[in-house]
Amino acid sequence: MGIYIGLDIGGTKFMVHSVSEEGRELKRVKEATPYGQEDGINLLFEMIREVAEGSKILGIGAAIGGPLDRASGVVSPLHQKTWRDVPLKAIMEQEFSVPFFVDVDTNVAAIAEYVLGGYTQKYFLYITLSTGMGGGFLINGKIYEGVSHPEIAHQCIDFSCKFPERAMCECGGGRCLESFVSGNGIKRIYQKNAELLSVDEWEEVGYNLGMGLRNIVTILSPSVIVFGGGISVGGGEKLLNKAEQMMKSGLKLVTPPKLILSKFGYDTAIFGASYIAKMGSKLYQREEN
Ligand SMILES: [Zn+2]
Structure with missing residues (x-):
């Protein structure tokens, strides 16, 4: 064997x-x-x-x-x-x-979430939100690759931020989604770890995540989005509810997907x-x- x-x-x-x-x-x-x-x-x-x-x-x-x-x-x-x-x-x-x-790692995690979670949806997006941010998109359970790995976290968003001068993305691009919602981004902007964010600060992170989701969903129209990683788990419902509300308020033509927290953690x-x-x-x- x-x-x-x-x-x-x-x-x-x-x-x-x-x-x-x-x-x-x-x-x-x-x-x-x-x-x-x-x-x-x-x-x-x-x-x-x-x-x-x-x-x-x-x-x-x-x-x-x-x-x-x-x-x-x-x-x-x-x-x-x-x-x-x-x-x-x-x-x-x-x-x-x-x-x-x-x-x-985000593609590999997407595959595990899909297979272990028993998902059957045709268009499946997995997003990991931890120190950084990334995504893996599956069509019929197979990884969509693009010419190079698509980086959903590095899309430009119409953000809301109390300290916009502190936002900076490690990729060198400007106004990247990741710079407002990842663990490193949160530390830079709010000058503390995600677990210490106030309700208002979580609202702002949720708002920015929602703006990114609106763009992603408008373009890819996935059936479901599953969230893994420490920031998703830590932010939990308060993060996803705000993000979902923002995403839905902007989506007029595309069906909003279900947002689900990963069952498998790390x-x-x-x-x-x-x-x-x-x-x-x-x-x-x-x-x-
Ligand atoms: Zn970036």
Whole structure:
């Protein structure tokens, strides 16, 4: 009997697990992300061997921050500063002699949410709202890729903000949705963590999120939007209710989707990673890659 391995490679922690062929979790380990790239790769090797416990590995999948090139598996995660143009697929396939698949963490989380959540909707959007913000859009359960990964968080919005001079996006663009609603954006504008926001401040974050959702829904018209990540969970109903009210008030022609909070919290990326280890390119609209 063989196993699949999932890697959640984050800027602050690495999580690695093994699952059975049916997707049942067997063993999971977690470590702080080392600063250096070589230390990071060596730590991943060790963690993979630890969770494999000598079983035959059938495939490895990974979720990591963008940007990356999925087909070649070359990654340059924005929040891991020493990782630039790392040929992760070539490195892993050489070390373990098994197929390796990698994708942007938001796409991987979208797949896990869809499969584990038992969703069947044709147009499914997953949004993660944590330190940063990102999205994964699925059509019939397959990832919509675009020429490069679509970045819904970096759309320009008609914002409302008490301190507009403090808003700044790490991408370098101006008036990005992310700069008003992400964990880093909230810290910059309100000069405190999201859990300390007042009711009025949550209202403002909800307003700005709603403006972004209005744009997203006008263009993509998804059936449902599922929200994961610490800010979504922390903001909960007060955030989503305000965002929904703003979104709906602006949508005159397009049917508003249902907004739902993720049931899986922080585990979506790792389960998605072991799922892409098994399914590989079958999960994509463009299978030729
Ligand atoms: Zn931006």
